[in-house]
Amino acid sequence: MGSSETATKTVNVILLGPPGAGKGTQARILMDNHGLVQLSTGDLLRGAVAAGTDAGKAAKAVMESGGLVSDDIVIAIVNDRLDEPDTKAGVIFDGFPRTVAQAGALDKLLADKGMSLDSVISMEVDDNAMVERISGRYTCGNCGEGYHDTYKQPAKAGVCDSCGSTEFKRRADDNAETVAERLKAYHAETAPLIDYYNGTGKLASVDAMADITDVSQSMSRALGKG
Secondary structure, eight states: OOOHHHSSOOEEEEEEEOSSSSSHHHHHHHHHHHHHHEHHHHHHHHHHHHHTTTHHHHHHHHHTTTTOOOHHHHHHHHHHHSSSSGGGGEEOOOOOOOOSSHHHHHHHHHHHHOOOEEEEEEEOHHHHHHHHHHHHHHTTTTOOEEEEETTTSSSTTTOOTTOOOEEEETTTOOSSSHHHHHHHIIIIIIIIHHHHHHTTTOOOEETSSSHHHHHHHHHHHTTTTT
């Protein structure tokens, strides 16, 4: 039992990358292979609102008024989630932090909890290729497994590999014009995080345009698990 605990090192990692880079797909692989827990900002917000926590109530009030949820509220929700026992093996921050200010707040939060950030993986992509990649993607309407018209179709046409559902959906904003705007927003707002984390010595870059398996292997190596 002791040797198993020694062999299993807690790893906390941030995935950085623009829309369509494959963060969701790779997070799922890291979860399956290494027992990490994915912390997606959107899911955390919805969960906190549904649970009626103090932070969730604050977020609900802001969202219902049409405002943007503040960094303080997001950090409070992340704080609550990190206190849950399933995060002890390690977490994947997906979609957070988005700005350098949020990164600083996360550093302080982790330090206050006696935790550390082990790695920040930047998923490098070709912006032009993102249009084809994003416009062709769709998900299972039941379990959320991701697919693509060109790169990843179900083994059996029209049937989800993971849960067997025949219901699929596409995001309405997965079109060329919207993708271009989202990429622009990413580079303006989130890409500076690459410089921020590069200064900490924890940044690793992977070629996110490679085959899904190759990308996941590169990520495992970056985490010291490959």
